[in-house]
Amino acid sequence: MRVLRAMGLMALCALGCGEYVAYEAGPIAVTPGAGADALAEEVRAAFETAERLDHIALEGLLTRFVSDGPEGLQSFVDYDGLDGSPEAVFALQQYLGVLDLIDPAQLADPAERLAFWINAYNANVLWGVVQTYGGEADYSVSQTGFAFFKVAAYRVGGAVLSLDQIEQGIIRGDFDHPSVAEADSETRAQIVEWHGQVFPDGPVDARIHVALNCASLGCPDLLPDAPHAFRAETLDAQLDAAARRFVNNPVKGAGPDGVSALLVEFYPGDFEAAYGGWRGFVEAFRDADAPAVDFGSVIEYDWTLNILPE
Helix, strand or coil: CCEECHHHHHHHCCCCCCCCCCCCCCCCCCCCCCHHHHCCHHHHHHHCCCCEECCHHHHHHHHHHEEECHHHCCEEECHHHHHCCHHHHHHHHHHHHHHHHCCHHHCCCHHHHHHHHHHHHHHHHHHHHHHHCCCCCCCCCCHHHHHHHHCCCEEECCEEECHHHHHHHHHCCCCCCHHHHCCCHHHHHHHHHHHHHHCCCCCCCHHHHHCCCCCECCCCCCCCCCCCCCCHHHHHHHHHHHHHHHHCCCCCCEECCEEEHHHHHHCHHHHHHHHCCHHHHHHHHCCCCCCCCCCCCEECCCCCECECCC
16 A cells, blocks of 8 residues: 655645535536646556545645634635635645546545545635635625535546535435436446445444535634644544534534534434434533533524635
8 A cells, every 4th residue: 555645746747515505506617627637647657546645735735725713713714825826726736636536446445535535525615716706705605506516516536526416425425415316327326336435334424514614604614733634544533623623613613602503404414323413412522611502592604705814
């Protein structure tokens, strides 16, 4: 088995959230990127049989462009800085090209594959915002009926997928979700196969919901501390840390004002198997000395772009 350091090799070469809304077509400016076609032959040869990934390219981008806000209540993304750096955009394109080149089945184990798909989702959200934001003060991924998540515009594993297909189908295994149910038979079969490679032995790990970031203030944060990108070797600890960060955040996770709609309204069933429900999830990761939680109230989701304030 080889552990390949993506950023280093690239330097040698030149580099949802939608189950709860109506599933309807809408305009979107994102077009599929070059994917694996953008990779130099040396990079393609290096990654074609990779069994493990360090995700160093994404780690470098998140280190540079994600920062923690006051009191750790929000992490922000410097989308203007990312979009304004040709070097950063090049690095992101190359990283996404590697994710497109790799067949997830070649990865060593389910932990490698889950880290792959979480990072693929988060990195493609960054790419989608860079493609569609344009400096608009009122920009939100919720615009045009959440088309940002619904349109197949992201190349991963040799397929062109929507963000909903990655989150709802491949990661969550909800094959009745419109993004999967309405897909062509080949895409649907591939989604089912990929999900089985991530969770072959049982129910979905509900901690995925605190790992996926949908470019909004209500979302669980992109991790502001290293390691920023998810890796198989650290995945369990990273998911625990993300869960603790979210449920101890009174602004958008859980606290005296209620519990996030993400847990209570969007995916309540996902927390049943391991935690007996979303309340059990909150209690499992809530600090013992944290203020009491109002379990009878809901913190509404904030779809404002999680951009770094000026």
